[in-house]
Structures are given as structure tokens and as C-alpha cells.
Amino acid sequence: MAEDEFLIPPLRPGARIAVIAPAGPPKPGRLEPVEGWLNERGYQARLLPSCFGPPPLDFLAAPDAVRLADVHTAFGDPQFDAVLALRGGSGCIRLMDGIDLGLLAHTRKLLIGYSDLTVLHALRTQAGIPSLHAPMPASDWGLPGAQADTDALFDGLARGWRVGDVIGQAAPHALSHGGSARGQLIGGNLAMFCALLGTPFLPEVDGALLFIEDISEEPYRVDRMLSQLRLAGVLDRIAGLLVGSFSGAESADAVLADHLPKLRCPVLAGWPAGHGQPNRPLPLGVRARMDVASGRLTLI
Template sequence: MVDASPDPDILIPPLRPGATVAVLAPAGPPRPGRLAPVEAWLSERGYRPRLLPSCYGPPALGFLAASDAQRLADLHAAFTDPEVDAVLALRGGYGCTRLLDELDTALLRRHPKLLIGYSDLTALHAVLDREGLPSLHAPMPASDWGLPGADADTDALFRGLARGWRRGDRLGLALPHPLSRGGAVRGRLIGGNLAVFAALVGTRWLPDCRGALLFLEDVSEEPYRIDRLLTQLRQAGVLGAVAGLVLGSFTDAESPDAVLADQLARLGCPVLAGWPSGHGQPNRPLPLGLMAEMDPVAGTLTLV
């Protein structure tokens, strides 16, 4: 079970040994060979895995792990099942935004669970943030676990789950980066994948960005597409509303810093660049929906 504590400094309680982790596929299907080891990986870490039907398909439309109805049913079931302590996404891809119209947000509020994942899971992180629930931007089994060089990120995830997250925790360290600027600032950590977050603009699912610390990362985006997405966020008033920007990795992108620098020149907020989270390695776990202090000079994010 997830430990409950009256200690106000505990922001995400530890996940105790023997806790049940529901694994579901809310977006794309797993690649061949990536599903079979998941149960063993979780068991080796001391948890009880429960793989839900969406993990097994059948795929829909060629890019969804299962039908919208099945993926939504699994999400609702994972949150309502009293034996489930945390909810882990198998992988990203695409498909979470298709679920939002039918997602029972009142159910999520009544049965709060820690949702773990990143990439397309940005859409679900946004919904949980709007409901006042923290979530975890972190490596996923079918995308990251077991890959060469990924052990440090997976170990960091499980250390965090075993310990929980508390006020005062330093979430990581960004190396000095030419795009970092400004002084320390506090705000609620929101965001995730740039393309998915931008897709929420104009919908009721976009988090309240006023005074927030907005984390952004992406993968395999051409420079003009990064520019287009950031322009959309700027013209929608998102970038002007945040207290600070946290820039993660822009993996497999050609010269992203030039585009980022051009967009940042139009903004006045502090920036912490080179944060070690995103597609690729490192991809350190990052709690979302919690208050943090960003210090671009020290290269730190600290829960407050």
C-alpha cells in the first residue's frame, strides 16, 4: 500500500515493498519484445505487477495500443481498484488526448493514485494537475527500462518511489548551460512534452500556467516545428504567464538551442536549461503538480 502520513512535508508518500502497480497502455502499443520483461522488472524491485488488458491489444488504427474504450476503462479501473497503489504507463506514443473527453475526473479525485510516465502522458499529467493531484514524469518500462545506459534513470525512479518525495528534496542538477538565466523563482511544476502540451492550448485541459514553472522537452522535432510550438504557446499567453521555464532535452533535434534562444529572447522569465529529463538519457524522475524553487545559477530544482 501507499504509505499515508500526516507529515505535511511528505508530498508523495513512499511506495512500500509489496505494493501493487497497475501497468496500462493509454497511448501507443509496445514494440515487439518490450512487454514480456515488465512483470519481472517490477517483481525484482519488490512490487506486485498487474498488467491490464490494454497492454495486450489488439492495436487500433495502427498507432493505438487498444481501442479508446479499452484504454479508458483500464485507466478508470486502475484508479478505482483498492488493491492498486500506483499506476504505471507502459509507454507513450500517441493516444492520451483521445481519452480526455470521457475521462471521469471526479473518479480520479476520489481515488488519488500516483501516475508514472512521460511523453504522451503529458496530457494525463495536465488533467491530474487541474485536479490538484501530483504525478510523476519518469521513465516507462517499454520505452526505457533495460535499454543500454538507462539503468541509472530506472534506479533513480525506484529509489524515489521507495523513499517518496518531501519538501526540501533536490530533484536533480543541471549542468551550466548557455540558455540558463535569471535568479531563483518559485512556482508549481507543470508541463512535459512540448508538442503534447501545446496541443492542450484552447482546451479545458490546459493547466493554469500563471506563476508556474513550465517544464518542456521533446524528441525528433525539426527546428521549425519547435519554433512553431513555442510560438503557439507564446501567442496563447502561456509563456508570458509562467514564472520560469525548465528546459529538458530536445533529443534527435537539429540545433535546438538556436531556436530556443530566439524564442527566449522574446521573454523575460528566468530559464533553467539542460535539465536532465526527457526523451533519451538522462531521464531523471520529475514530480509534477508540486511547488518547487528553480535556481538557474545553481542548476537546481527543489521541492518547497
């Protein structure tokens, strides 16, 4: 199959991957294995300066100028075939008004990451370019229980994604309801998606399939963010809602059970992606059909 038939082409053996840290710093011992991990999978890695600091604030991997320069280098330098975020955390949104949007719109290099990377995925979606919500090396790779997620990422990169692919399946869930919906997959981390409201960087929500997940958000904060999406009209405009994991805090199940049944659009809950495990790769910025009865997402 020709590569132009793929929505996300395979990442060929020997491809060179730029590793950037546009958000938070790695924890001790989590940076050193990254190059070896990528080499083991058949890729070449180059860790850009943001991965090495120094952090100007304890929640930032490096100064804004360094992290911004690495975003531009990773996407602009033709030696790189894909861009991998080292980890999430916080900091990507500080870069948004400095990013060369024209540069990002003229390269189809795959962006891989999740969490704080939600805002960079939004830029790719706005430009009509797919990206990948997927495990990151300093957050997930090599951790107990995460091997299946990492394997799924690299299997997908080797295979690519094309129209007709079933990209996952959710188990039956009490909060799932409705029939089917189709639209462009958008979203990611709920807090970061809400942070884009009122900015020029929010992707088109009309007729979209919105994916949400989060970590360490207490129920009252999840309630506030879902209320914000409702008051902003987002939940009335989307074609369907895809709900991943909410982990690392008191259970948000009661809040989700209060909000989700009120939505007029189909809801598919229990999707295997988010900060917990499983965290299977999910293409964003592509069109998909969501079928609640089967729990499947199919690229269209």
C-alpha cells in the same frame, strides 16, 4: 516521518502497480519482461488489457474503449497502489473527454510516465494531485545507458518526495538566465502541452514553473510550438521555464537560442529529463523553487 508529511509518499514493498497502455503499443519483446522487472524491485504488477491490444490503428495500443476502461480501473480499483504507463507514443488525448474527472480527483494514486502521458499529468495537476514524469518500462527500462534513470525512479519511489528535497540539478547552460522563481511544476512534452491549448484540460499557467522537452520535432516545429505558447500568452504568465532535452531530430538549439533569451522570466536549461538520457524522475503538480545560479530545483 508520517506519510501525510510527504508530497509523494513512498511506494511500499509489495505495493500493487497497475500497468496500462493509454497511448501506443509496445514494440516486440518489450512487454514480456515488465512484470519481472517490477517483481525484482519488490512490487506486484498487473498488466491491464490495454497492454495486449489489439491495436485498431497501428499507433494505438488498443481500442479507445479498452484504454479508457483501463484508466478507470487503474485509478478506481482499491487493489492498486500506483499506475504505471507502459509507454507513450500517441493516443492519450483521444481519451480526455471520456475520463471520469471525479474519479481522478478522489484518488491520490501516483501516475508514472512521460511523453504522451503529459495530458494525463495535466488532469492530475488540475485536481491538485502530484504525478511523476519518469521512465517507462517499454520505452526505457533495460535499454543500454538507461539503468541510472531506472534506478533513480525506483530509489525515489522507495524514498518518496517531501518539502525541502532537492530533486535535481542542471549543469551550467548558455541559455539559462535570470535568478530564481517558484511555482507549481507543470508541463512535460512540448507538443502535447501545446495540444491542450484551447481545451478545458490545460493546467493553470499563471505563476507556474513550466517544464518542456520533446523528441523527433524538427526545428521549425519547435519554433512553431514556442510561438504558439507566446501568442497564447503562456510565456508571459509563467514564473519560470525549465527546459529538458530535445532529441531525435536536427538540433533545436538555434531555435531555443532565438526564443529563450527574450523571455522575461528565469530560464533553467539543460534539465536532465526528456526522451534522451539522462531522464531523471521529475514530480509534477507540486510546488518548487528553481534557482538558476545553482541549477537546482527544490520542493517547497
